[in-house]
Amino acid sequence: MDKTVFDFHADDYAVSISASRDIISLGDKGVIDSISIIPNMSIFDEVVPLLKSFPQTIERSVHLNFVEGKSCLPKETVPDLVGDEGCFRISWGSLLLTGFNPARRKRVKEQLAAEIVAQVEKCIEAQIVLPDALRLDSHQHTHMIPLVQDALFEAVDRLEKKDRKVMFVRNSEDPIRLYFSSFKTLKSFSAANMLKCMILNLFSQRLKKKLKERNLPAGYLCGVFYSGHMDEERLSEVLPAFERLAGKNKRKVEVLFHPGRVRREEILPEFTKPGFVKFHLSSNRHIEFNSICKLSGVSV
Numbered sequence: 363m364d365k366t367v368f369d370f371h372a373d374d375y376a377v378s379i380s381a382s383r384d385i386i387s388l389g390d391k392g393v394i395d396s397i398s399i400i401p402n403m404s405i406f407d408e409v410v411p412l413l414k415s416f417p418q419t420i421e422r423s424v425h426l427n428f429v430e431g432k433s434c435l436p437k438e439t440v441p442d443l444v445g446d447e448g449c450f451r452i453s454w455g456s457l458l459l460t461g462f463n464p465a466r467r468k469r470v471k472e473q474l475a476a477e478i479v480a481q482v483e484k485c486i487e488a489q490i491v492l493p494d495a496l497r498l499d500s501h502q503h504t505h506m507i508p509l510v511q512d513a514l515f516e517a518v519d520r521l522e523k524k525d526r527k528v529m530f531v532r533n534s535e536d537p538i539r540l541y542f543s544s545f546k547t548l549k550s551f552s553a554a555n556m557l558k559c560m561i562l563n564l565f566s567q568r569l570k571k572k573l574k575e576r577n578l579p580a581g582y583l584c585g586v587f588y589s590g591h592m593d594e595e596r597l598s599e600v601l602p603a604f605e606r607l608a609g610k611n612k613r614k615v616e617v618l619f620h621p622g623r624v625r626r627e628e629i630l631p632e633f634t635k636p637g638f639v640k641f642h643l644s645s646n647r648h649i650e651f652n653s654i655c656k657l658s659g660v661s662v
Contacts (some may be wrong), residue, residue: 397422428504428510430450431450533580582616583618592619
C-alpha cells in the first residue's frame with residue numbers, strides 16, 4: 363500500500379475527553395496522518411492542551427459542526443440555527459430543504475457563514491490550527507449540502523480578507539463501484555450508507571467545480587459506504603482499488619475513521635440527536651481504532 367496516496371484520518375477530536383485521548387494515542391503511535399477538531403463542544407478547552415505535544419506532522423482540520431453542541435456565536439446572531447438553550451436544532455434534511463426555500467435561504471446562509479468563521483477563528487485563537495494553512499471538513503458531511511457549500515465559500519472569502527488561507531476542503535466523494543470487487547466488501551452491506559454515498563457523490567460534482575475555481579485539491583473519500591464498519595478485513599479488500607483509481611487520476615484518498623470512543627457518562631444535553639448519540643457510543647469505534655493500527659502494522 364502506497365502511503366503517499368492515502369491520508370489516514372481520525373474524525374471527531376474534541377467530541378469528548380475519552381475520544382480525544384484515543385486520537386492522541388493514535389498520533390503517538392504514528393498511525394494517522396490527519397485529524398478533525400470539533401470547535402463547539404463543551405470540553406473543547408479541556409482537550410486543547412493535549413494537542414500541544416501532538417506531532418506537528420499530523421495535519422489538523424476544523425470539523426465544522428452545525429448539528430450538535432452550542433453555536434460559537436451568540437444565539438441571537440444565529441436564531442435560525444439554534445434553540446432557546448443555544449444548541450443547534452437544525453438537521454441534514456432541514457438544511458437541504460432550506461436551500462429550496464427563497465424566503466429563508468439567504469438568511470440561513472448568512473448565519474451559517476458567520477458561524478463557520480467563528481468556529482474557524484476559535485481554533486486559530488486556541489493555536490491548534492495554522493491560519494495560513496487551514497483545512498476544513500464537517501460533522502456528518504453537512505458542508506456538502508448545496509446551501510452549506512455556498513455559506514462555506516462565503517466564509518472562506520471572509521477569512522481570506524483577514525489574511526487566513528484555506529488549503530483544503532474535504533470532498534466527500536466515495537466511489538461506490540469500488541466496493542463491489544468481492545464478497546467480503548459487501549457482507550455488511552448497508553442500504554442507508556449506499557444512499558448517503560449517492561447523495562454525497564451527487565453534491566460532490568458541484569463542490570469539485572468550486573474547488574477547481576480556487577485551485578484547491580479534490581480527493582476521494584473512503585469511509586461513507588463503510589461508515590460504522592471500517593474494519594481491517596473490509597479495508598484490506600478495497601484499498602488497493604482506491605489506490606489504483608487515485609493513481610490514475612492523480613488524487614489522494616482520505617480514509618475516514620471515527621476511532622474515538624465516547625463514554626455514556628460523557629453524553630451531555632448538548633448531544634441533541636439520539637441517532638448521533640448511538641453512533642458516538644458504538645463499539646465499532648473501538649474496532650476502527652484497532653483497524654488503523656493493524657493496517658499500519660502497529661500493535662494495538
